[in-house]
Amino acid sequence: MIVGIPSEIKTNENRVSMTPAGVASLTMKGHRVVVQHDAGAGSGFSNEEYLESGAAILDTAEEVFRTSDMIVKVKEPQPSEYGLLRQGQILFTYLHLASSVELTEAMLACGVTGIAYETVQTDDGSLPLLKPMSLIAGRLSVQVGAELLLKYKGGKGILLGGAPGVEPGKVVIIGAGTVGAGAARIAVGLGAKVTVMDINPEKLDFMDRLYRGRVNTLYSNPYEIAQQVQKADLLVGAVLVPGAKAPKLVTDEMVSTMKEGSVIVDVAIDQGGSIETIDRVTTHENPCYVKHGVVHYSVANMPGAVPRTSTKALMGATLPYILELAHGGLSALDRSVPLMKGLNVHEGRLTNEPVAESLGMEYTPYR
Numbered sequence: 001m002i003v004g005i006p007s008e009i010k011t012n013e014n015r016v017s018m019t020p021a022g023v024a025s026l027t028m029k030g031h032r033v034v035v036q037h038d039a040g041a042g043s044g045f046s047n048e049e050y051l052e053s054g055a056a057i058l059d060t061a062e063e064v065f066r067t068s069d070m071i072v073k074v075k076e077p078q079p080s081e082y083g084l085l086r087q088g089q090i091l092f093t094y095l096h097l098a099s100s101v102e103l104t105e106a107m108l109a110c111g112v113t114g115i116a117y118e119t120v121q122t123d124d125g126s127l128p129l130l131k132p133m134s135l136i137a138g139r140l141s142v143q144v145g146a147e148l149l150l151k152y153k154g155g156k157g158i159l160l161g162g163a164p165g166v167e168p169g170k171v172v173i174i175g176a177g178t179v180g181a182g183a184a185r186i187a188v189g190l191g192a193k194v195t196v197m198d199i200n201p202e203k204l205d206f207m208d209r210l211y212r213g214r215v216n217t218l219y220s221n222p223y224e225i226a227q228q229v230q231k232a233d234l235l236v237g238a239v240l241v242p243g244a245k246a247p248k249l250v251t252d253e254m255v256s257t258m259k260e261g262s263v264i265v266d267v268a269i270d271q272g273g274s275i276e277t278i279d280r281v282t283t284h285e286n287p288c289y290v291k292h293g294v295v296h297y298s299v300a301n302m303p304g305a306v307p308r309t310s311t312k313a314l315m316g317a318t319l320p321y322i323l324e325l326a327h328g329g330l331s332a333l334d335r336s337v338p339l340m341k342g343l344n345v346h347e348g349r350l351t352n353e354p355v356a357e358s359l360g361m362e363y364t365p366y367r
Contacts (some may be wrong), residue, residue, distance in 0.1 A: 001031050001032070001069045001070060001325075001326040001327075001329065002031070002032045002033075002034060002067055002068050002069045002070070003018075003026055003031055003032070003033045003034070003068060003069070003070050003071075003072060003322070003326055004033075004034050004035075004064040004065060004067060004068025004070065004071045004072070005017055005018045005023075005033065005034070005035040005036065005039055005055075005064065005072055006036045006039060006061045006064045006065065006071065006073065006081075007036045007037075007038065007039040007061065008039075008042075008073065008074050008075055008304075009061075009078050009080065009081070010075045010076075010078060010301055010304070011283040011284065011285060012283060012284035012285055012301075012304060012305075013042075013074065013075055013301050013304040014042025014043060014304055014307035015042070015043055015074045015075075015301075015303065015304050015307045015310050015311045015314065016039050016040040016042065016043045016045065016074065016307075016311055017072045017073050017074045017093070017314070017315075017318075018033070018035070018072060018315060018322075019040070019043075019045060019311060019312060019315045020040075020045055020049040020050050020052070020053040020055075021053070021315070022315050022319050022322070023035070023050055023053040023054055023055045024053040024054060025319060025323065026054075026322070026323065026326060027053065027054030027055070028054075029323065029326070029327065031326045031327075032056070033050075033054065033055040033056070034055065034056045034057075034058050034063075034064055034067050034068060035047075035050045035055045035056070035057055035058070035064075036057075036058055036059075036060065036061055036063075036064045037057050037058065037059050037060075040311075042307050043307040043308050043310075043311040044307075044308050045311075061081065061084065062084060065081075065084035065085065065086075065089075066084075068089070069089065069090065069329075070089065070090040070091075070092060070322075070325060070326065071085075071089065071090070071091050071092070071093075072092045072093065072318075072322060073091070073092070073093035073094075074093060074094065074304075074311075074314065075093065075094055075301055075304075076093060076094060076095050076096055076097075076100070076103055077091070077093075077103065077106070077107075079102075079106075082103075082106040082107075082110065083110075085106075085107065085110045085112040086110060086111070086112060087110065087111030087112065087347060087348075088111075088113075089112050089113065090112075090113045090115065090325060090329070090330070091107075091112050091113065091114045091115070092115045092117070092318075092321070092322065092325060093114075093116070093117060094116065094117045094118055094133075094270075095107075095114055095116035095117075095118070095344055096116070096118060096270045096271060096300075097114075097116065097344055097345075097352070097355045097359070098244050098245045098271060098272065098354065098355050098358035098359065099245060099270065099271055099272040099358075101359055104345070104350065104355070104359060104361070107344075107345045108345055108348050108349070108350065109348070111347050111348050112345065113330065113343070113345065113346045113347065114343075114344045114345040114346075115325070115339060115342040115343050115344065116342055116344045116352075117129035117130060117318065117342070118130045118242070119242055119341055119342050119344060119352060119354075119355075120321065120338045120339060120341060120342035121242060121338055121341040121342070122337075122338050123337065127178075127240075127242060128317055128338070129314075129317050129318055129321070129342075130178070130240075131178050131317065132310075132313035132314055132316070132317050133303045133310065133313070133314060134177070134178040134179045134182070134240075134267075135178050135179070135181070135182040135313075136182070136302070136303045136306065136309065136310055136313060137179055137182070137267045137302040137303055138178065138179035138180060138181065138182025138183040138184075138185075138186075138236075138238060138267060139182040139183065139185065139186045140302050140303070140305065140306065141179070141182075141183045141186075141236045141238070141265040141267050141302070142160075142171065142183050142186040142187045142190065142192075142234065142236065142265075143186060144265055144287075144297060144302075145160075145171070145234040145236065145263045145265045145297070146160050146190060146234070148263045148265075148288065148295050148297060149169065149233060149234060149261070149263055151261075153295075154261065154288070154290065154295050155261045155262075155263055155295060156233060156259065156260075156261035156262060157261070158233050158261075160187065160190045160191065160192040160233070160234070161190045161191030161192060162191060167193070168191050168192050168193050169192050169193065169233040169234065170192065170193045170194075170195070170231055170232055170233045170234070171183070171187040171192045171193070171194045171195070171232070171233065171234045171235075171236065172195045172197070172228045172229065172231070172232040172234070172235050172236070173187070173194065173195070173196045173197065173236045173238055174197050174198075174220060174225065174235070174236070174237055174238060174239060174249055174250070174274065175196075175197070175198060175237070175238030175239040175240065175268075175274075176196050176197070176198035176200065176203035176204060176206075176207055176217075176238075177198075177203065177238065177240055179236075179238035179240070179267045179268075180196055180198070180203075180236070180238040181207070183236045183238060183267075184196055184207065184211070184215055187234075188211060188214050188215060192234075193216075194211075194214070194215045194216065195215070195216040195217075195218060195228055196215055196216070196217050196218070197217075197218045197219070197220040197224065197225065197228065198217075198219075198220050199219065199220050199221075201219075204217040204218075204219070205217075220249070222249075225249055225250060225254065226251075226254050226257070229250055229254045229255065229257065229258060230254070230257040230258060232258065232262060233259075233262055233263070234262070234263045234264075234265070235250070235258070235262070235263070235264045235265070235275075236264075236265050236266075236267065237249075237250065237264070237265070237266035237267055237268045237269075237273065237274040237275050237278070238267050238268065238274075239268050239274040240268065240271065241271070241354070242354065244271070244354040244355070244357065244358045245271055245272040245358045246268035246271040246272050246273055246274040247274060248273070248274060248275070248276050249274050249275070250264075250274065250275040250276060250277075251276045252276045252277050252292075254276075255275065255276070255277045255291070255292050255294055256292045258292065258293075258294050259293075260293035260294070261293065261294075261295070262293075262294045262295070263294070263295045263297065264277070264278070264294055264295070264296050264297065265297045266278045266296075266297070266298050267302065269281055269298040269299070269300050270300040270301070273298065275296075277291045277292065277294070277296060278296055278298045280298065281298055281299075281300045282297070282298045282299050283299060284299055284301075284304065284305055287299050321336075321338070321339060321342075324336055324339065325339070333366065340366070343366055346366055349364040349366075350362060350363055350364060351363070351364060351365060351366045
């Protein structure tokens with residue numbers, strides 16, 4: 001199979017979908033890999049490294065898309081890439097279709113087979129291709145939030161770890177999954193007062209045992225969320241429903257009770273956001289806006305800020321699945337339950353039920 005690696009063109013997206021090590025793994029199995037010129041530059045990988053690993057370097061995205069049987073990306077296709085996709089081609093990337101009717105309709109129109117990293121799911125319910133980026137985004141959420149709390153950034157002027165004789169800042173994390181765990185780790189490490197909320201008692205029990213009282217755990221419900229949001233210096237939205245839009249758990253009214261200069265980081269923005277006042281996707285260039293006096297951060301590709309780390313972590317997770325698809329093509333779907341769950345669109349049909357429900361569109365099973 002010919003596997004294509006185009007440059008990422010989303011604003012300030014410096015990750016690349018395959019490292020030179022990944023190229024070597026594919027070429028040793030007899031597959032061809034074509035990489036767009038300088039696709040890896042943002043992550044610190046040179047064209048020469050890709051050539052040494054067995055890849056061919058092509059000048060343009062058009063050449064990569066035209067040449068390849070399977071396109072492997074990091075982020076969802078951007079509007080300028082819609083016309084490059086075609087029927088009979090496999091696209092393997094983060095898609096997040098539940099939050100974009102436009103992208104979904106474009107993929108249905110071109111007939112491409114789209115397999116989404118974020119809905120690849122194992123028998124135990126885990127999301128192996130979402131996990132590494134979720135963990136990084138969770139850790140970044142507190143790092144970013146701590147910076148935005150600085151007075152000259154528009155924040156309260158609070159140091160999350162406090163100081164001798166001064167209480168620490170309060171971090172509230174809604175969701176105790178991978179993102180929430182990553183956020184809690186950094187918040188605890190900074191010395192903040194941390195509360196984690198979730199509806200799953202097992203996740204709360206895990207956090208309680210892991211941190212031995214250093215993290216306050218609460219069952220998530222509208223009353224408790226309202227109480228905690230009002231007190232938060234930094235609020236992190238870390239909610240995920242696989243494949244579907246994130247539920248709006250924090251209302252506009254709740255946000256209006258927060259003190260001026262408080263900060264919200266909604267990691268769920270790529271699935272529509274879990275906070276009602278997060279009404280737009282921002283970029284790394286212009287990441288914030290203020291509403292009710294609260295600083296809102298809603299960048300959809302947070303791990304793109306640390307591309308070297310993110311690219312290596314993503315490659316470690318995706319490579320086994322890329323190899324399966326390269327070896328078997330669409331027949332890999334019949335042999336792999338996780339890949340079948342990752343299938344979102346195929347030849348003009350929407351094949352993922354949660355995505356279809358979120359968009360109010362027709363669902364058609366693959367088989």
